[in-house]
Amino acid sequence: MMRLPGLGIVQGMALTLKRFFEPKATIKYPEVRLDVPPKFRGRLQLLYDEYGTLKCETCFQCAQACPIECIDMGGVDTKGRYHIHWGAPETYGERRDESALRRSGRPVPNEAYAHFDPIHPEALEAILERFDFDPKRMLEILDATQAEYGHLPVAALKLISQRTGAWYAMIYGTATYYRHLRFEPPAAEPLAASTAAARAGRETAFVSGLDASLAGLRRADA
Amino acid sequence: MTAVARSWSRLTLAGKILFTVVPILLVLTAGLLLVIVLAGKPIVDFLAANMWLVRFVVAATAVLLMSVPSAFLIIYMEMKVIALMNLRIGPDRVGPFGSLLSVVHGLKVLMKEDFSPTGADRLVFTLAPVVVYMSAVMSLLVLPFAPRIFGADFNIGLLYLFAIGGLTVVGLLMGGWSSFNKYSLLGGLRSAAQVISYEIPLTLSVVGLLILAGTMSLNQLSINQSGWFTNWYVFQQPLGALIFFIAATAEANRTPFDLTEADSEIVAGFATEYSGMRFGFFFFAEYVNVFVVSGLIVTLFFGGWNAPFAWPEAWAIHLNLDPGSLGMGLLFGLLLIPPILILALAAPFYVGRSSLPWWQALIIGFVLFNLLVIVLIGGWAFISLDWVAGLLWFLLKSYVFVFIFVWMRGTLPRVRIDQLMGFAWKWLLPASLLNLFVTALAVIVISPR
Numbered sequence: 001m002m003r004l005p006g007l008g009i010v011q012g013m014a015l016t017l018k019r020f021f022e023p024k025a026t027i028k029y030p031e032v033r034l035d036v037p038p039k040f041r042g043r044l045q046l047l048y049d050e051y052g053t054l055k056c057e058t059c060f061q062c063a064q065a066c067p068i069e070c071i072d073m074g075g076v077d078t079k080g081r082y083h084i085h086w087g088a089p090e091t092y093g094e095r096r097d098e099s100a101l102r103r104s105g106r107p108v109p110n111e112a113y114a115h116f117d118p119i120h121p122e123a124l125e126a127i128l129e130r131f132d133f134d135p136k137r138m139l140e141i142l143d144a145t146q147a148e149y150g151h152l153p154v155a156a157l158k159l160i161s162q163r164t165g166a167w168y169a170m171i172y173g174t175a176t177y178y179r180h181l182r183f184e185p186p187a188a189e190p191l192a193a194s195t196a197a198a199r200a201g202r203e204t205a206f207v208s209g210l211d212a213s214l215a216g217l218r219r220a221d222a
Numbered sequence: 223m224t225a226v227a228r229s230w231s232r233l234t235l236a237g238k239i240l241f242t243v244v245p246i247l248l249v250l251t252a253g254l255l256l257v258i259v260l261a262g263k264p265i266v267d268f269l270a271a272n273m274w275l276v277r278f279v280v281a282a283t284a285v286l287l288m289s290v291p292s293a294f295l296i297i298y299m300e301m302k303v304i305a306l307m308n309l310r311i312g313p314d315r316v317g318p319f320g321s322l323l324s325v326v327h328g329l330k331v332l333m334k335e336d337f338s339p340t341g342a343d344r345l346v347f348t349l350a351p352v353v354v355y356m357s358a359v360m361s362l363l364v365l366p367f368a369p370r371i372f373g374a375d376f377n378i379g380l381l382y383l384f385a386i387g388g389l390t391v392v393g394l395l396m397g398g399w400s401s402f403n404k405y406s407l408l409g410g411l412r413s414a415a416q417v418i419s420y421e422i423p424l425t426l427s428v429v430g431l432l433i434l435a436g437t438m439s440l441n442q443l444s445i446n447q448s449g450w451f452t453n454w455y456v457f458q459q460p461l462g463a464l465i466f467f468i469a470a471t472a473e474a475n476r477t478p479f480d481l482t483e484a485d486s487e488i489v490a491g492f493a494t495e496y497s498g499m500r501f502g503f504f505f506f507a508e509y510v511n512v513f514v515v516s517g518l519i520v521t522l523f524f525g526g527w528n529a530p531f532a533w534p535e536a537w538a539i540h541l542n543l544d545p546g547s548l549g550m551g552l553l554f555g556l557l558l559i560p561p562i563l564i565l566a567l568a569a570p571f572y573v574g575r576s577s578l579p580w581w582q583a584l585i586i587g588f589v590l591f592n593l594l595v596i597v598l599i600g601g602w603a604f605i606s607l608d609w610v611a612g613l614l615w616f617l618l619k620s621y622v623f624v625f626i627f628v629w630m631r632g633t634l635p636r637v638r639i640d641q642l643m644g645f646a647w648k649w650l651l652p653a654s655l656l657n658l659f660v661t662a663l664a665v666i667v668i669s670p671r
Contacts (some may be wrong), residue, residue, distance in 0.1 A: 015633075016629060017629065
């Protein structure tokens with residue numbers, strides 16, 4: 001169809017005339033306030049608890065969840081010198097785990113240096129050979145491994161996974177299900193005995209020191 | 223230094239002039255009234271003998287006085303209508319529906335610093351807005367607002383209008399040249415090129431109409447179109463009307479041909495260096511021009527002050543009432559009818575809504591009474607007095623065209639300068655020549671003399 005010259009102008013004028021009578025989009029803000037969505041949280045604010053300390057635990061969940069990475073945390077070091085940031089946004093995930101560990105009072109591992117210890121694989125190879133590399137006999141393999149090495153080293157589990165074809169996660173799950181399987185060597189008996197003796201000595205010294213000071217106090221009273 | 227001297231030194235030049243001129247004018251007016259009252263008859267006789275003088279003074283004053291409020295009205299209309307078309311609400315804070323916002327704008331512009339750039343030609347720089355505004359206001363002088371309501375009925379009225387409209391270009395060039403700024407100069411030259419280019423199709427499109435009408439007097443043109451709306455020249459000259467409308471849009475520097483003073487662009491053409499009330503004059507002149515152009519279109523093509531249908535003579539109500547014949551009854555009527563009517567109108571509100579205090583009911587009654595009187599007297603005047611009806615019809619039609627100009631501004635984008643010139647010379651000029659040729663041919667064929 002041939003387009004008439006000026007038809008576009010007429011269509012545009014008709015559109016604006018239609019808009020002229022339509023309801024308007026303006027919200028007269030101070031007089032009219034829209035209902036905010038239920039998940040709206042408004043301005044970010046650091047809150048204080050009733051003891052006057054910050055509620056924020058620097059868990060970095062907010063920073064990690066922020067879709068446009070606008071949340072960052074910073075502070076001043078103990079000597080009041082720098083305004084420091086807690087790192088790049090990519091590392092917030094790691095830092096969150098770190099924070100959880102710190103809050104629970106456990107040591108914070110340094111992932112960069114957490115290699116598993118090497119083992120001598122000949123004995124394990126023999127065990128796997130004996131059980132025909134069968135992942136269905138995983139419990140027997142793990143029992144034999146623990147009998148051989150004393151515990152289940154990570155390197156051994158990795159090797160079992162590689163030889164049998166079972167997933168490492170499944171082997172790990174099997175190993176954690178049974179109480180008698182362990183991942184660390186049991187504490188050595190002589191070490192435990194010496195520790196207990198040392199503690200008894202410390203306690204005796206502490207109690208005698210306490211008695212001495214109390215005796216001094218009693219004398220002063222009398 | 224006294225307080226008076228200090229405040230005087232703080233006034234701008236315009237303020238000093240205003241504070242001197244206004245008291246002088248007041249004293250002169252009072253003196254004039256006193257002289258008329260005291261000397262009386264000879265002066266009145268002289269004025270009656272020289273009616274043109276009275277007419278000129280009254281028309282000049284009226285035109286100057288009405289140009290500013292009508293500019294305010296059109297500015298408000300532009301803000302509001304474009305806002306509504308943009309799905310916004312627009313001005314709604316000052317006055318009812320924000321209608322006083324343009325007045326407040328005017329006051330703001332008045333209070334700004336009176337500034338002219340270093341190196342500017344001060345005299346020309348100051349005169350440029352005056353020239354532009356004067357050309358807009360002087361155009362209003364010949365517009366026939368209603369039967370017998372016009373400044374002057376020239377037999378070359380249309381020619382006068384085009385000449386005065388051409389004066390705008392001089393003002394724009396003056397402003398651009400005297401600003402000592404190359405962008406202003408370029409803007410001035412650009413707008414001069416635009417206005418002069420569109421002057422040609424504008425004038426040529428009316429020539430066909432002049433052949434048909436045989437007169438250049440705007441008043442006579444309006445009289446020619448009386449009767450039913452089929453007598454309007456737009457039905458005999460549709461192409462001419464269209465060309466005139468488009469060219470007039472460019473003449474008034476309106477969207478889509480508003481390159482002269484493109485509001486939304488950074489460098490505002492010839493007005494770049496202008497601020498305060500000098501810019502205000504350019505701004506007002508633009509809107510007065512819009513009204514002039516609308517009135518001109520209405521006068522030339524849409525019947526002027528004529529109603530779109532023949533007004534039956536029998537409808538007129540001629541009150542044959544001699545107030546003196548009522549005697550004391552007139553006095554009592556004037557005294558008693560307003561309060562009684564106010565009470566009568568207030569009573570239903572007071573009775574019907576028990577929560578309303580009596581004084582609020584009285585206020586409602588007073589407003590209703592005034593509305594009633596206005597409607598009654600206005601309706602009677604509209605029916606019986608041809609100039610009231612004519613004024614209303616003229617203003618109604620003019621503001622319809624003002625609305626169309628605003629509507630176009632809310633819709634159309636701005637054209638480029640080459641598109642602007644190409645359209646004028648390649649399309650409008652041949653079309654207006656064709657219109658002229660066809661009209662002349664038709665006049666020769668249909669009514670050979």
